[in-house]
Amino acid sequence: MKINISKIANLPSQFGNFKIQAFQEGIKEHLVIYKKPFGKIPLVRIHSECLTGDSLGSLKCDCGAQLEYSLSNISKLGGLVIYLRQEGRNIGLFNKVNAYSLQDKGLDTIEANHQLGFKMDERSYEITDTIFEYFQIDKIRLLTNNPKKINSLKSVKIIERCPIVMPSNKYNVDYLKTKKEIMGHMI
Numbered sequence: 001m002k003i004n005i006s007k008i009a010n011l012p013s014q015f016g017n018f019k020i021q022a023f024q025e026g027i028k029e030h031l032v033i034y035k036k037p038f039g040k041i042p043l044v045r046i047h048s049e050c051l052t053g054d055s056l057g058s059l060k061c062d063c064g065a066q067l068e069y070s071l072s073n074i075s076k077l078g079g080l081v082i083y084l085r086q087e088g089r090n091i092g093l094f095n096k097v098n099a100y101s102l103q104d105k106g107l108d109t110i111e112a113n114h115q116l117g118f119k120m121d122e123r124s125y126e127i128t129d130t131i132f133e134y135f136q137i138d139k140i141r142l143l144t145n146n147p148k149k150i151n152s153l154k155s156v157k158i159i160e161r162c163p164i165v166m167p168s169n170k171y172n173v174d175y176l177k178t179k180k181e182i183m184g185h186m187i
Contacts, residue, residue, distance in 0.1 A: 005134065018075070033081040041140060043140075046128060046144065054067050062176065065166040066164050084123070089123050099116060102115055120183065125152040138156055144164060147185070
């Protein structure tokens, strides 16, 4: 599939001043938010879109807190946030809201996805190969707790996994427990 790459633009933010570029993959448009210099082994967060957590401050997940933590650290140390348009573990916003409704009735995040006909996690990370190649990156320090993400990256060597554990609250404690116990997240 042909990948289109936007021009570079400035993004001043509450976390610092970044550069941004969009990578268009079919109908999906991913964003790379970065701060140079990267150093020899850049700090990288591969973050899947979560409108409810990232933009609306939802307490049902830890996504928004992880994104803010990543942007804050990358602003200080240099590196990249690769923001992938994979809402709701790639089931889309409509289905994510339906999954939230099922969770409100007692299902966990995985049971809700299964009830809607989806796998536990529908995300893919192939576009990161193009992004790493574009930025000429072959080694990274990865901000993640997700073993699937670690095992999915083929074009770079992960020199260090940097944990990104956020405090739980009464709304996400069961969600985090499911991520740890069933999905194998290292939290």
